[in-house]
Amino acid sequence: MIVNPTDDFIGTLLAEVFRRELESEKKKEEVSKWKISMILDTDYYPVSIEFNNGISIIKGVIKDPDITMTTSMQTIIDITRGKTSALRAIRKGELRVKGLFRHPRSAFRLYRFMIPALEG
Amino acid sequence: MIIKKLCKVVGDQYVSESTGERYIYSQDMTENEPCQPIAIVMPESVEEIQAILKIANETKTRIVPFITGQNVGGLTIPQVEESIIIDLKRMDKILQVDEEAMYALVEPGVTFGHMRRYLDAHHPELRYTYPLAPPYTSVVANALLQGLCDLSTRHGAMADFVNGLEAVLPTGELVRVGSGILGEDNWFGRYPLPDLVGLFSGWQGMSGIVTKMALQLFPKPPHIEHAALFTFGEEPTTEILKRIARKQILDDADCMSLSLVKMLLGVDYPVEALDGEPDYATLIAVSGNTEREVLEKLSVVEDEMERAKSKEPRQLLVTWDAISKLMGEQARSWIDFPSDAFKILTEFDGLTWVGTYIHPKAWGKALAGGRKIVERYEFELMAFLKPMNGMHFAEFKFIIRFPKDIENIERVKRCNSELLDFALDNGAIPYKTPVWAAKKLQERIDPQFIALLRRIKRSLDPNNIMNPGRWNL
Numbered sequence: 001m002i003v004n005p006t007d008d009f010i011g012t013l014l015a016e017v018f019r020r021e022l023e024s025e026k027k028k029e030e031v032s033k034w035k036i037s038m039i040l041d042t043d044y045y046p047v048s049i050e051f052n053n054g055i056s057i058i059k060g061v062i063k064d065p066d067i068t069m070t071t072s073m074q075t076i077i078d079i080t081r082g083k084t085s086a087l088r089a090i091r092k093g094e095l096r097v098k099g100l101f102r103h104p105r106s107a108f109r110l111y112r113f114m115i116p117a118l119e120g
Numbered sequence: 121m122i123i124k125k126l127c128k129v130v131g132d133q134y135v136s137e138s139t140g141e142r143y144i145y146s147q148d149m150t151e152n153e154p155c156q157p158i159a160i161v162m163p164e165s166v167e168e169i170q171a172i173l174k175i176a177n178e179t180k181t182r183i184v185p186f187i188t189g190q191n192v193g194g195l196t197i198p199q200v201e202e203s204i205i206i207d208l209k210r211m212d213k214i215l216q217v218d219e220e221a222m223y224a225l226v227e228p229g230v231t232f233g234h235m236r237r238y239l240d241a242h243h244p245e246l247r248y249t250y251p252l253a254p255p256y257t258s259v260v261a262n263a264l265l266q267g268l269c270d271l272s273t274r275h276g277a278m279a280d281f282v283n284g285l286e287a288v289l290p291t292g293e294l295v296r297v298g299s300g301i302l303g304e305d306n307w308f309g310r311y312p313l314p315d316l317v318g319l320f321s322g323w324q325g326m327s328g329i330v331t332k333m334a335l336q337l338f339p340k341p342p343h344i345e346h347a348a349l350f351t352f353g354e355e356p357t358t359e360i361l362k363r364i365a366r367k368q369i370l371d372d373a374d375c376m377s378l379s380l381v382k383m384l385l386g387v388d389y390p391v392e393a394l395d396g397e398p399d400y401a402t403l404i405a406v407s408g409n410t411e412r413e414v415l416e417k418l419s420v421v422e423d424e425m426e427r428a429k430s431k432e433p434r435q436l437l438v439t440w441d442a443i444s445k446l447m448g449e450q451a452r453s454w455i456d457f458p459s460d461a462f463k464i465l466t467e468f469d470g471l472t473w474v475g476t477y478i479h480p481k482a483w484g485k486a487l488a489g490g491r492k493i494v495e496r497y498e499f500e501l502m503a504f505l506k507p508m509n510g511m512h513f514a515e516f517k518f519i520i521r522f523p524k525d526i527e528n529i530e531r532v533k534r535c536n537s538e539l540l541d542f543a544l545d546n547g548a549i550p551y552k553t554p555v556w557a558a559k560k561l562q563e564r565i566d567p568q569f570i571a572l573l574r575r576i577k578r579s580l581d582p583n584n585i586m587n588p589g590r591w592n593l
């Protein structure tokens with residue numbers, strides 16, 4: 001399964017994290033079946049991530065994403081370092097998720113994929 | 121005739137006049153014009169070097185010392201026709217390591233890779249300091265060029281690590297400077313003596329051939345931590361850097377355009393700086409005898425970043441645990457030197473920079489002004505700034521990698537020339553100066569300094585055989 005190369009900083013970091021996460025055959029099989037689109041909107045800039053028989057990451061926003069996560073790079077790093085958790089960040093308003101009610105399954109899948117990937 | 125004599129000294133197999141080899145030694149990766157030597161000679165001992173220089177002095181043959189030619193300044197390209205290159209790679213012995221006074225006595229062909237491997241195997245409590253340069257480059261040449269390594273933020277330019285040296289003068293005599301003049305096993309320092317290391321350091325092989333050098337080692341600290349600062353804006357970035365460097369807690373700090381980091385992360389050429397990305401990433405290293413000492417040092421850095429965040433919330437400190445989690449194993453190669461990580465800079469046959477040492481007051485202006493020049497010439501934005509010697513000054517440069525075709529070489533020449541003019545306007549002094557850069561520098565500096573250099577050169581090298589034309593002397 002291919003994670004498309006990107007030329008921006010956040011996209012490159014995410015691609016590297018996803019690539020490592022997808023070294024597990026089980027995960028690869030599971031993720032390859034997804035059709036999910038999301039925007040990760042950070043205080044640096046937004047990136048869009050599409051899961052559709054592979055993962056493609058681009059800088060900027062796509063139209064009508066299933067899920068939009070809004071957060072800061074500091075929060076992403078704090079989650080990576082275990083200084084906070086995604087749930088705690090959501091409770092404190094440091095991570096906001098849009099589309100949760102319209103696409104609960106996608107949101108749950110992304111949560112289960114991305115958070116352990118970031119936490120290492 | 122001279123070739124026959126040289127063959128007698130070193131043996132036929134260590135003298136080459138072949139077209140292929142003369143072509144290889146005629147150039148380096150920079151934009152500087154090639155010039156073919158007439159031969160390449162590879163001596164193995166001090167006696168052989170003495171014999172070579174005596175012959176050269178008698179026959180007025182021009183000599184260029186060479187180790188791996190990776191100086192990125194065109195410094196081993198002969199400046200006059202009919203020169204002979206003396207390649208010192210065969211002299212690659214680590215002669216002595218003194219555990220107590222903490223120094224290593226090495227021959228010129230010893231590389232950073234040799235040094236690291238040898239110390240790790242035989243003196244695991246000691247460390248040397250390493251550049252971003254490839255592991256196969258020379259420790260002695262790096263010190264002679266007054267370069268910079270991963271303890272330079274704390275201890276200064278590499279010439280400051282030299283305790284003393286032995287050299288063959290252009291007339292063939294063997295001399296020593298530093299405390300080693302009092303006999304073997306005594307290379308503890310340069311003082312209290314007239315400091316004659318200066319007759320060789322920074323001279324680009326114009327004053328003799330260094331055959332041994334004593335270099336300071338340091339205790340390997342039991343605890344080392346790294347972190348990265350991601351910052352926006354030239355002035356804010358250099359302000360943060362100055363505030364942190366002034367605390368005197370850093371072993372090392374490398375501030376670089378984010379494009380350099382993206383290059384390390386595998387983004388393809390040409391790497392572009394994109395809107396919204398931080399402008400700079402600074403890798404820092406702190407060390408200590410206890411974990412607590414290191415954490416305290418890091419907390420000082422954290423406090424400074426918090427202060428910076430109150431003005432620009434996006435300024436970010438990322439500790440190495442997070443970077444390793446995000447980037448995996450490869451992150452190690454960005455901090456554990458000598459390393460091959462930066463070989464990606466040599467992806468093309470062309471690599472160059474105008475490196476300078478610069479006053480702290482000009483750091484922000486230099487990054488901003490240099491950036492405009494590089495962007496106008498449409499090269500990748502690869503600035504590099506390292507606070508040196510506890511922040512008394514910094515090393516500052518813009519790195520350019522390029523495919524070496526005529527159009528690119530011309531563009532590089534114009535860009536570097538503008539960068540140097542701009543750097544000189546800001547009081548920066550170029551290091552590893554190719555001749556064109558030395559000329560520009562000489563137009564602006566105290567003429568008595570140049571006159572003094574010429575006098576010293578004349579008295580050491582009456583027949584002007586050592587690397588003539590270098591530094592435009």
Ligand SMILES: Cc1cc2nc3c(=O)[nH]c(=O)nc-3n(C[C@H](O)[C@H](O)[C@H](O)COP(=O)(O)OP(=O)(O)OC[C@H]3O[C@@H](n4cnc5c(N)ncnc54)[C@H](O)[C@@H]3O)c2cc1C
Binds near residue numbers: 190191252258259587
């Ligand atoms: C990708 C890359 C990254 C680099 N990063 C750094 C860095 O971080 N810091 C840094 O300081 N440098 C850096 N360099 C530059 C360079 O590699 C180092 O300074 C290196 O150690 C020089 O060694 P060399 O074998 O290439 O020397 P050479 O190029 O062979 O020689 C350099 C100069 O010294 C003279 N010379 C050589 N031997 C003698 C001698 N025995 N006696 C008298 N004169 C002599 C030569 O004539 C020449 O003028 C980098 C280079 C590259 C390609």
